[in-house]
Amino acid sequence: MAILELSGVTVRFGGIVAVNQLDMKVEEGTIHGLIxxxxxxxxxxxxxLSRYYEPAEGTVTFDGRNLLQYQPSQVVGLGIARTFQNVExxxxxxxxENLMVGQHHNIRYGMFAAxxxxxxxxxxxxxxxxxxxxxxxxxxxxxxxxxxxxxxFLPYGIQKRVEFAxxxxxxxxxxxxxxxxxxxxxxxxxxxAQLIKIMRDKYETTVLLVEHDMSLVMSICERITxxxxxxxxADGTPAEVQANPAVIKAYLGEExxxxxxx
Amino acid sequence: MTRxxxxxxxxxxxxxxxxxxxxxxxWLIMLLDRALMIAIVAIGLNILTGNAGQxxxxxxxxxxxxxxxCYGLTDIIGVPFWFSVPxxxxxxAILGWGLGFPALRLSGHYLAIATLGFxxxxxxxxxxxxxxxxxxxxxxxxxxxxxxxxxxxxRAYFYLILVTLVVLVWxxxxxxxxxxxxxxxxxxxxxxxxxxxxxxxAKYKTMAFAISAFYAGxxxxxxxxxxxYISPGNFGFGISIELFTIIVLGGxxxxxxxxxxxxxxxxxxxxxxxxxxxxxxxxxxxxxxxxQNVFKNSNQVLTGVILILVVLYLPMGLVDLxxxxxxxxxxxxxxxxxxxxxxxxx
Ligand SMILES: Nc1ncnc2c1ncn2[C@@H]1O[C@H](COP(=O)(O)OP(=O)(O)OP(=O)(O)O)[C@@H](O)[C@H]1O
Ligand SMILES: [Mg+2]
Numbered sequence: 321m322a323i324l325e326l327s328g329v330t331v332r333f334g335g336i337v338a339v340n341q342l343d344m345k346v347e348e349g350t351i352h353g354l355i356x357x358x359x360x361x362x363x364x365x366x367x368x369l370s371r372y373y374e375p376a377e378g379t380v381t382f383d384g385r386n387l388l389q390y391q392p393s394q395v396v397g398l399g400i401a402r403t404f405q406n407v408e409x410x411x412x413x414x415x416x417e418n419l420m421v422g423q424h425h426n427i428r429y430g431m432f433a434a435x436x437x438x439x440x441x442x443x444x445x446x447x448x449x450x451x452x453x454x455x456x457x458x459x460x461x462x463x464x465x466x467x468x469x470x471x472x473f474l475p476y477g478i479q480k481r482v483e484f485a486x487x488x489x490x491x492x493x494x495x496x497x498x499x500x501x502x503x504x505x506x507x508x509x510x511x512x513a514q515l516i517k518i519m520r521d522k523y524e525t526t527v528l529l530v531e532h533d534m535s536l537v538m539s540i541c542e543r544i545t546x547x548x549x550x551x552x553x554a555d556g557t558p559a560e561v562q563a564n565p566a567v568i569k570a571y572l573g574e575e576x577x578x579x580x581x582x
Numbered sequence: 583m584t585r586x587x588x589x590x591x592x593x594x595x596x597x598x599x600x601x602x603x604x605x606x607x608x609w610l611i612m613l614l615d616r617a618l619m620i621a622i623v624a625i626g627l628n629i630l631t632g633n634a635g636q637x638x639x640x641x642x643x644x645x646x647x648x649x650x651x652c653y654g655l656t657d658i659i660g661v662p663f664w665f666s667v668p669x670x671x672x673x674x675a676i677l678g679w680g681l682g683f684p685a686l687r688l689s690g691h692y693l694a695i696a697t698l699g700f701x702x703x704x705x706x707x708x709x710x711x712x713x714x715x716x717x718x719x720x721x722x723x724x725x726x727x728x729x730x731x732x733x734x735x736x737r738a739y740f741y742l743i744l745v746t747l748v749v750l751v752w753x754x755x756x757x758x759x760x761x762x763x764x765x766x767x768x769x770x771x772x773x774x775x776x777x778x779x780x781x782x783x784a785k786y787k788t789m790a791f792a793i794s795a796f797y798a799g800x801x802x803x804x805x806x807x808x809x810x811y812i813s814p815g816n817f818g819f820g821i822s823i824e825l826f827t828i829i830v831l832g833g834x835x836x837x838x839x840x841x842x843x844x845x846x847x848x849x850x851x852x853x854x855x856x857x858x859x860x861x862x863x864x865x866x867x868x869x870x871x872x873x874q875n876v877f878k879n880s881n882q883v884l885t886g887v888i889l890i891l892v893v894l895y896l897p898m899g900l901v902d903l904x905x906x907x908x909x910x911x912x913x914x915x916x917x918x919x920x921x922x923x924x925x926x927x928x
Contacts, residue, residue: 370778392777401778408775412767412835420761421768425780427761431789434763437756447760490779 323348323494323526324369329378331364331550338364340550342378346494346543351520351527353541353558355534357570360547362530363405366496370402371395383493397425399493403483403500405530409471415482416467419454422486426450457489460522461515476503481512488519494526501533509533513540538562546570596744600737609852611736615808617848618743619801620821624828624840625754626797631826632835633763634790635770636685637694640701641825644795646817648674648802650708650715653723653812658714663726663807667746670803671796678795682788701822705814720813723806739808746804747841750797754837757793766790767835831892833899842900854884 324346331339339361346352354362367373368380371392380387382398390398401422410418420427427446438444458464463481471479480500487495497516501509513536520527531537537544537558544561546554548570554561561567600611627641652670655661661669681700688696708715715721725734726742733739757763765786769776773783806812824847832843858880867873876883896902 370774372774372777391782393780393782396778396780404775408772410768410771410775412771413764417764421764421776421779421781424761424765424768429761431757431762431793434757434760435753437760439756443760486779 321348322346323383324528325379325381326365326368327379329365329368329375329380331361331368331373332376337550339368339375339547342547342550342552344545344552344555346526346528348493348526349520349524350542351516351529351540353537353544354528354530354547355532355537355544356547356553357573359549361550362547363498364550365547366402366498366528366530369395369400369496396490396492399491400496401487401490401492401494402496403480403487403498405498405502407471407476407479407483409479409482409486411470411472414468414470415463415474415485416451416454416458418471418482418486419457419489420450422489423450423453425490454489457485460519461485461488462511477505477508480504488523488525491523492525494528496528496530498530499532500529501531501536506535509536512536516540597741600740603737608736611740613848613852614845615736615739615743617844618740618747618841619805619808620825620828620848621841621844622743622747622750622801622804623798624825624832624844625750625837626794627825628829628835628837628840629754629757629763629766629797630790630794632829632833632839633758633770634766634787636787636790637690637826638697638701638791638794639694639819639822639826640697640699640704641794641798642817642819642821643701643704644674644678644798645802645805645821646705646708646812646814647677648799649723649806649812649817650721650802650814651799652803653721653806654714656726656807657721657724663724664728667800667803671800674799674802675792675796678798679788679792681795682791683784685791686784686787698819698822701819705817708814715814718813718815720811720816722811723809725810726807733807736808743804743808746800750800751837751841754797758837762786762789827889831889831900833901836899836901839899839901846900850885850888851881854881854888857881857884 322345324344326342326344329339329342330337342361342365344354344365354365356362364373368375369387371387371390375388382400385398387395387398410421413421427450429440429443429446433440433443436443455464455467458467461481461484463478463485466474466478466482471482474482480503484497484500487497500516501512504512516527516529517540519525529537529541541558544554544556544558545552546561546564546567553566553570554564556564599614603611623641623645627638630636630638648670651673652666655666655669656663685693685696709717725732727733728742731738733742765776765781768779769781769783769786777783802817828843828847829840830843831847832841833839858877861877861880862874867877892900
C-alpha cells in the first residue's frame with residue numbers, strides 16, 4: 321500500500337515552475353530514491369511535504385489523510401520527519417538536546433508542568449524516557465561520543481548524521497533524507513547505506529531519499545523517481561531507471577554542459 | 583561538596599546582609615532592593631530575548647501594568663498583598679500573551695520598533711484610567727503587612743524580594759531545562775527546523791511573551807508597594823532600555839546573566855559616583871578647568887566606558903568572566919602540575 325501519494329503537484333515561484341504536475345507513490349516500508357540534476361525540484365518536494373510551500377495544484381495524501389490541511393508543526397505528529405539539505409541544527413543546544421527537541425511532539429507536558437520541573441514525577445519520567453531514547457538513537461548511528469558537543473564544532477559529515485538522528489528519534493513512519501551523504505567520504509557513505517537499511521528494518525520506517533551519490537542510491541533504493549526541470553521523467557527499479565534513455569539524457573546533458581564549461 | 587558549601591555560605595551572607603550593614607549604608611540596601619526587583623524582570627526578559635530570540639524594548643510597560651494591577655487589587659479592592667502579587671503576574675502574562683500575537687509577524691528591527699510602540703502606548707492608556715492609576719499624578723500604594731510584620735523599611739523589604747527572586751529563579755531554571763525552554767532555543771536558532779520538530783511558532787512565541795510579562799508583572803507588584811508611589815510615567819523607555827542593557831551586559835539567555843547584569847548596572851553609577859567625588863576632592867589638576875569638569879562628570883563617563891569595554895571584550899556578557907577565569911585557573915594548575923611532579927608513563 322502506498323503510504324505517500326502525490327498527484328498533479330505543481331509548485332510555482334513567480335515565473336519558475338519548480339515542480340510540474342508531479343505524480344509519485346511511495347510504498348510503505350520501502351527505501352525510495354528521488355533523484356535528478358541540480359535544480360530539478362527535489363528539495364521543493366520535501367518542502368511541500370513539510371508544508372512550507374503551498375502547491376498551486378495537486379493533492380498530497382499521507383496514510384490516507386490529506387496532508388495539505390495540516391500546519392507545518394503538525395506534520396511530525398502525523399509521522400513524517402525530515403533532514404535538511406543545508407544542515408539546520410539548533411546551534412544553542414548540544415547534540416543530545418537537539419535530539420530532545422526532535423521528540424518534542426512526544427513529550428506531553430505543558431508550560432505549568434515545565435515551570436515546576438523535576439518536582440512533578442511525570443515531568444521527570446517524560447524527560448528520562450526522552451533522554452534514554454536519544455541515547456539509543458545516538459548509539460545506533462554511532463555518534464554517542466558527540467552527545468555533549470555543540471553541533472557547529474563538529475565536522476559536516478557528523479552534523480549530517482546528527483540531523484538524521486534528530487529525525488529518527490521522533491519515531492517517524494516516513495523519514496525524508498535530503499542528501500544525507502553530503503560531506504562524507506566513500507567509506508562513510510557505505511556505512512551510511514548500511515545504517516539506512518538497518519534503520520528501515522529496526523524502526524519499521526519508510527524512507528524517501530534525495531541523494532546525488534549514485535552508488536548510494538542504486539545500492540539501497542528499491543524504487544526510484546527521477547525528476548528534471550520539475551517534471552518526473554522516470555520511475556521504477558534501479559535497473560529500469562538506469563536503462564531509461566530519458567534519464568541517461570538528463571544526466572548526460574548535465575555532463576555535456578559541464579564539459580563545455582571546462 | 584565544597585561547591586555546595588560555598589553556596590550555603592554565600593546564601594547565609596546574603597541573608598545576614600540587611601542585619602549587619604551599618605546605618606550609613608542604607609543607600610546600599612535601597613540600591614540592592616531596586617536591583618533585585620529589576621533582576622526579576624530581567625530574568626523574564628532573558629527568557630524572551632536570550633532564549634526565544636524575540637526582542638522587546640517595551641518591557642517596563644508590563645512592569646508598570648503589574649504595579650497598577652497589584653495596587654488596584656490590594657488598595658482598591660482589598661485583596662491581601664501576598665495574593666495580589668502573583669495575580670498581578672498572571673494578569674500581566676495575559677497582556678503579554680495578547681501582545682505576542684501582533685509580534686508573530688515581525689522579527690528583528692521591526693519587532694524592536696513594535697515593542698517600543700507598546701512600551702510607549704501602555705503607560706498612555708493606563709494614564710486614561712484616572713480613578714485607578716491616578717493619571718500623571720500617580721497613586722500611593724500601601725506598605726504591605728505580612729504575618730503582622732510591616733515591610734516599611736528597605737531592610738525588611740529585602741527579604742520579601744529575596745524570597746520572590748529565589749522562587750522565580752527556580753521556575754526559570756526549570757523552564758529552561760524543560761521541553762518548553764528547548765523549544766524557545768530551537769525556534770530562535772531555526773524556525774524551519776523547529777516547525778519540523780512539531781513546535782508551533784505562534785504557540786511558543788506568545789508563550790515566551792507571556793512568561794516574560796509574568797516576571798515583569800510580579801516585580802511590578804513588589805515595586806509598587808516598595809516605592810509607595812507609582813505613576814504611569816515611571817515605566818517608560820528608560821527602564822526598558824536599562825533592562826535590555828542588563829541582559830546583554832550580564833549574558834544573554836542565562837538566569838545568572840540577568841542577576842549579575844542587574845546588580846552590576848544597579849550599583850555601577852554609585853560606584854563611579856564615589857570615584858568621581860574622590861577625584862574631585864583629591865585636588866589633582868585643581869588649576870585645570872577642563873579636568874575638573876571631567877572629574878565632575880566622570881560618573882557618566884566611567885559608566886559609559888565600562889559598558890563599552892564589557893561589550894567589546896566580553897561579548898558573551900559578564901558571566902563569561904567566570905568561565906574565562908576557570909579556564910585560566912585550570913590551565914595554570916595543569917602547567918604547574920607538569921613542572922612540580924615529573925610523571926612517567928601512565
Ligand atoms: N523559495 C524559493 N524561491 C524561489 N525559487 C525557488 C525557491 N526554492 C526553490 N526554488 C527554485 O526551484 C527550483 C528547484 O529547486 P530545488 O531546491 O527543489 O532543487 P533540487 O532538486 O533540490 O536541487 P539540488 O540538487 O541542487 O538541491 C530551482 O530552480 C530553485 O531555484
Ligand atoms: Mg535540494
